[in-house]
Amino acid sequence: MGTLVARSADEWAQVITESFVPLSLGSVSGSFRGFVRSSRLGPSATLTEVRTLGSSVVLRSARLVRTEPRDDCLFSLHLDGTGVVVQDGREAGLACGGGALYDASRQYELRFPTDTRQLVLQMPREQLRDRVGRVEDMCGRALPARHPTVRVLAAYVRELAVASDGLTGDQRAELGVTAVDLLATALRAVAGSGDALPAGRAAVLASMKAYVRDHLADPRLSPEELARHHGVSPRYTAELFAGDGTSPAAFVRAERLRAAYHLLSDPRYAGLTVSAVAARCGFSDRTTFTRAFVRTYGRTPAETRAGQAREF
Template sequence: MLVETVLRTEDVPPKERFDRWREHLSRTHGPAEIHSADVTDFPASQRILSLGAMRVWTMEHPPMTVHRTPELIRQADPGLYHLSLPLCGRMRMTRPGREAEYHPCDLVLQDTSHPYLMRAAAEGRTGTVLSTGLLVPRELLPLPKCGVDRLIDRPMSSRTGIGALLAQFLTRLAADAHSYEPCDGPRLGTVAVDLLSALFAHALAADESRPSEGRRPVLALRIRTYIQEHLHDPQLTPPGIAAAHHISTSYLHRLFEEEDDTVATWIRHQRLERVRRDLADPALRSTPIHAVAARWGFPRAADFSRAFRAVYGLPPREYRHRALIARTKVDGDRSGHNAKEQCTQC
């Protein structure tokens, strides 16, 4: 099954449960001040599934508050996007100058670089809060930060469209984790990134009604999504990208300059990242390196090898060899650790 980490406070003495919970959340989600009205017996559980660098979590706990302060951010910032989906209960998020409440079926985005006060309250007879979500390193999301930042605290529905697809992906993944192998984790992580990127692009499309300059982040997001979908095409070029979006090539370059990048550099980096990911995938170990490179828009093997070595410091063949050895060792270590600490599903 997928590599997982599980914490159940009922497995520790009652007096230690809340402290153990607080330490665990600060370690997995980012340092925060965590409080609850009743800490004498704190029945809570969290399950985290590893999808490579990304993690899917499910959590059940009594009402509590989580305060991510500017001081704690300065001390430690894991550089994560948090996507939360309340399943039972509600969340009230307070930031300087704004406050909002979220209910089941609202997808909510947070950033560990931004201070917030979150109050999780129970609804109904259970007295507990149930939620699921994603922890995503910011650098994994191939979208302009200025666009993503506009979605923080903005509720996105999980009832229909791409939001529903993402919600179903998260819930089914948690339910069927035993159906997968540890090596499936990174591939499922790629699916999660694609769904998340599509959701954000869809959510920002509503900004099209704003003045031209206000639509720049939306256009930049759309262009990067387009590039992601056409990385396999060796003819992907700035003039073709500009024509597909009905803008001039010079305007396209200006959009990327605002993100301290160039179009060609960003395309090459995305392609190299896809090749690097595939070279580290045990399921593709028998696929020739030149075929992997060609799949991601590098038709000339010599040019690809030079570009890969310049970025990662190793020839592609040696990188694959080391990555597969490291993956085997990590999977073995995690499986051993999981066997010691695994508990039943929360």
């Protein structure tokens, strides 16, 4: 997308709300200007370059959390200037080349006393939860620029921001998954878990769940494809999911239906037809989708959409 420019506090509040999550301003300097440029990295993430001239304080208040809930996590990679992320009673100073994670499901504050430039990686909270566990334990903590894993993450995110315009949609989606993986590795390492991934079956299962959520729109997604991608047998794949109380096919179907319910319930997607929602969530035909949706939610997709419309 093109660059969005704000020349006043009101314009900046609108730009950052549209670009990230609903936000308000605590203060901005009189000569403030802001610039935002975003690139969608498939369903896994969005990468946004933010530049500000002048000081500012950005708030995700308790009222906004309550009235306009979001379930996204955001990671700010700081490139120029100074800043602070405040969440859960913790303050993370933003040094050049380092960053911090914050969670839109809870209130936070971003303080920028100088001109700044940063790259913000935004993703659904579940993407990180499957990779690192308790996301809330990692918010409001600085990821120092000197840490080896943070250096790798920062170099990758910088290059991705530069190259994204020249990539296809599929390429951006694949590289977006890698960006989230690198962030998870850095978060675990800085939190003291070391560089190693979680061991054994739990790691493979977490990776499989993340892969499913990243590829819901692909109608070819199947237990066999899941096993092939991870280099294990279908039988082993079934055993992993059985240990979690489900099956690969049931997990894929449940995630697709959950994604469809979200699209049907969110007024931002009111322009999508039911057939389009079904296709976006990996269902090959509307009849199959409707039957599965009714079995899970007790009402049709159209009734769900109508109920959402009445609430607004």
